[in-house]
Amino acid sequence: MQQTPLDSQVPRLPLSTQPTVFLVEPDDHRAGELVLELVGHGYEVVTAPSDDGALPLLREVQPDILITASTSEHIDSVRFIQQVRSDSTLEDLPIIVLTHKESMRDVIDSLEAGADDFVSRPVNAEELHARIRAKLARPPTPRSRVARNRRTGLLTTTTFEGAMTREMERAVITGHSLCVAEIRIEELVRLRDRYGSELDASVARQMTALLRDHLRRLDVVTHDSSGTFTVLMPETQPDEAMERARKAAARIVSHTFTIHGDRLRLTPSIGVTLYRRGTDAATLRAQARTALEYSASHLDLLPVLYDPAVHGRARVQKRKFAADLRETLRLPVQILVVGLALIGVPFLIYCGLALAGFDVTPYVYILVVVALLLTAALILVEGFLAFDPIQPPQQPGAPAPPASAIIAAYLPNEAATVQETIEAFLRVDYPAGLQVILAYNTPRDLPIEATLRDLARRDRRFVPLRVEGSTSKAQNVNAALAHVTGEFTAVYDADHHPDPDCFERAWRWLSNGWDVVQGHCFIRNGDESWVSRMVAVEFESIYAVSHPGRARMHDFGIFGGSNGFWKTSLLRLIRMRGSMLTEDIDSALRTVEAGYKIGSDPFLVSRELAPTTLKALTNQRLRWAQGWFQVSLMHTLRALLSKNLSWRQKLGFVHLLAWREFYPILSLQIFPIVLFWLYGPTARSVDWFVPIFVLTSLFTLSVGPWQALFAYLRAEPQIRRRASWFWFYLFVSSVFYTPYKNLLAVVAQLKELRHERAWKVTPRTTKSPSDSGGGDAK
Known part of the structure; x- marks a missing residue:
């Protein structure tokens, strides 16, 4: 039996399994007509004449749908x-409002309050x-209860937070590791102005497809309004999480994203904790975001693992006299040691063994x-x-593209x-079109920046790019890649x-x-x-003899x-790593290990500036030596195990890396040997004219003149004219x-083992282009 306003004032609850409609209608006549129509269509109906007593009854009935008259x-x-x-038991109840056509304000206010639909009077049954x-x-489902975002298919933030809380509790109980990764596409902010709101959803859908191969059964992913992806990785050790993050970064950067028909290459930054x-959920995500920002500061595709000792507190730079003195004396003491x-x-040791x-x-x-x-x-x-x-071949293999x-x-x-x-580059006459990007970092605003902006307005080929927060060449180059248009x-x-x-x-x-x-x-600037x-x-x-x-x-x-010169697609994939003091050598070795070809052309010339003081040269060569030691530690074994390298190339890696680090130590051993022969406990008169000693010494000493001769014969004409040099x-x-x-090479090894890494930019001076001379190869 259906309850209507004409029946008893005591409500009776429906007992059947038919859909239940709760009707709030103060007009008894209209209510009666609606009840008859609804019952005729197979609905159970519960009515209330006003909103004052409707809410308690609504909670009790828990109907399938609510129909209410508009404001009266x-x-x-x-x-x-x-x-x-606002009632958690009713927040997903469908609501239809009955209104008059002329009461559009009621419709708008009702929809904003939470109504789902409206029907104009007179009501068509x-x-x-x-x-x-x-x-x-x-x-309808409230946003707070939606498990997945409809446009991306990823978990909503609320659902993800619930899963995260459960996994944290499970990690405490089971003792299993739990890692969280944050992934951000760095170009999104710049691209939103061009592509609008569709950009984030489209990128998220394509990212979901890319990440799917790197997700496991227990992994959970969400995507927030800022464009950041968060991946929850239960039962995953940090090393394993970092390896998966590295593979994901390589997959993302090599993928061509399609937005409105445009093909884009995007750069991911990844932080893992x-x-x-x-640790609570908010702190855990904050740690992953901190690691993400460290990764983003380099744009080198390397995920960063949050380390409380490194990222958890700001480092205080002491400016005391004692600290400055220690820094001043550090290098001389290390050289002496x-x-x-x-x-x-x-x-x-020789003396002890002799005794x-x-x-x-x-x-x-x-x-x-x-x-x-x-070595000689x-x-x-x-x-x-x-x-x-x-x-190189005499003719290009394809028409010249923009560069x-x-x-x-x-x-x-x-x-x-x-x-x-910059002006020298803008004078280059490259017919296919040349874009010139100046990627620079500066601690403060400088007058030269106004000049650069003015130059960019006058010549659209020039793009000045200030890289905020950058501390290395790697960061500058990686940031510029987002703006590169050349092939x-x-x-x-x-x-x-x-x-x-x-x-x-x-x-x-x-x-x-x-x-x-x-x-x-x-x-x-050699003079x-x-x-x-x-x-x-x-x-x-180096460049005219050793490299070729x-x-x-x-x-x-x-x-x-x-x-x-790089193929742009490869440079976007390889990147420069700001963690390396010689990011160029590291990028080159990673390129060769991956099976790509690097050529050396002594006739592809550019002119640069050299350091002009011994201090500047020492800082430069010390950084180079330490950087080479870094890449030697990283790449020697990797090269030997690589399936992309021939045995000839593997032997080249051993010569270039392992032997490079071992030779400086070994070459200096002639001095303690001679000292032992002259002043050791078994000192004796040394016959300096033993044939083997003479021949080997002459051959070894001849290398210097040979190197100078080779350099002279292969040198650029402007340098070769200076024979006295x-x-x-x-x-x-x-x-x-x-x-x-x-x-210095051995001092650099000591510094690397002590984790002393400091990038000191080489001071430069200028000379006119006609002058001979040069500079920092970094």
Whole structure:
């Protein structure tokens, strides 16, 4: 039996399983008509004449749908709907409002209060029945109760938080590890203005498909309004989480996203944290977000694992006199300690063994001589191979495409050179179109920035990009990649002036099978000091002899940090890693290990500035040496295990990395041996004219002149005209510079083992383009 306003005033609850309609209608006549229509369509009906007593009855009945009249003198429908929606047992109840056509304000207010639909009076019974059926078939669900976002298919934030809380409790009970990762696409903010609200949902759907291969059965993913993805990884150790994050980053950066028909390549940053007992959900996500920000500061595709000791507190820089003094004395003391360790300790060992009846110096001497001879022979082979370097094909393999140049700068250190460099690039006549991006960091606003902005307004090819928070070249280059439009990209330092035809020549390499090509950097300020003069010749030895010679010998080249040309798609994939002091060498080795080809072209020329003081040179070479030690530790074994490298290339890695680190230590061992022979407990008169000693010494000592000769013969004409520079280099390198570099190489190993890593930008001075000379290869 149905209850109507004409029946008893005591409500009776429906007993059948038919859909129940709760009707709030103050007009008895209208209520009666509606009840008859609803009952005729098979509904159970419960009525209430006003909203005052309707709410308690509504809670008791728990109907399938609520129909209420719009606001009148008996009903405040807006207030009533708000009360219904605030009740957790009724918040997902479908609500239809009956209103007059002219009362559109009532409709709007009711919908904003939580109503789901409305029907205009006079009520058409069939229309009302259709709307009731639609709401019963697809009942509304409050956002707080929706498990997944309809547009992306990912869990809503509320559902994710519930899952996160449960997994944290389970981790405490079971002792299993629980990790959380945060993933952000760095270009989204910039792209939202172009693509609008559809961007986030489209990226989220494509990201979900990409992440699916890296998710496990227990993993849970959500996506918030800022565009950040959060991945909950139960029963996952940190190492495993980081490995999965690395694979996900590689998958994302190699994927082409499609938005409104446009094809985009996007950059992910990933932060990972481990749940620790006592950490709440908000703190856990905050830790993952902190690690994410560290990852985003480098844009090098490397996930960052949250470390409380590193990321959990701000580091305080002490400015006390004692701290400054320690910093000043650190390097000289380390050089002294390393010198004593490499010479004094072996001398004492030889003396101790001699007193015990064992003289091992003849055998050590043979080992040192073999090492010196092997190194000298390899240097000579490099030199002779450099006379026949690999050349690019005469014609490009495809029409020249648009190109980009990224110039990385540190301001204010390079403010004096950067404008001249930009103008030099804008003078390059590359027919297919050249984009020039200056990616720079600065601790404060500088007058040069206004000049750069004005230059950008005058020439649309130029893009000044200030990279906030950057502390390294890697961060600047990685940030610039989001703005690159060229099919291939050149990477330069802020003091380089390229030859006019460099981009066309580089394309001949890249369009014929090579993925990267390293050019020849030569010095344009060599006459400023004895240091820059020495570096000018050294760079000819490196870029005109060693690089092309080793490329022939090892079957791979090396990217030296500047005047290097990359296929843009590969550079976006490889990136630069800000954690590496020689991010260029690291990127080059990762490129070769992945099976890509790097060429070395001594005729692809750019001009740069050299350090002009011994202090600047020491800081530069110490950083280089430490960076090489980093990559040696990271890549030697990896190369030997790589399936992409031939045995010839693997031997090249051993020569380039392992031998490079071992040789400086071994080469210095001749000194304690000679000291032992002269002053040890079994000191004797040394016959310096033993044939083997004379021959090996002559051969080893001849390497210096050979290197100087090779450098002279292969040097750029502007440098070769300064023949006196080569004689000067031969003398200084033999007497001082080569042993000094070997000593710095061992000091660098000590610094790396002590985790002393400091990036000191090399000071620069300017000379006119016609001057000879050069600079920092980094």
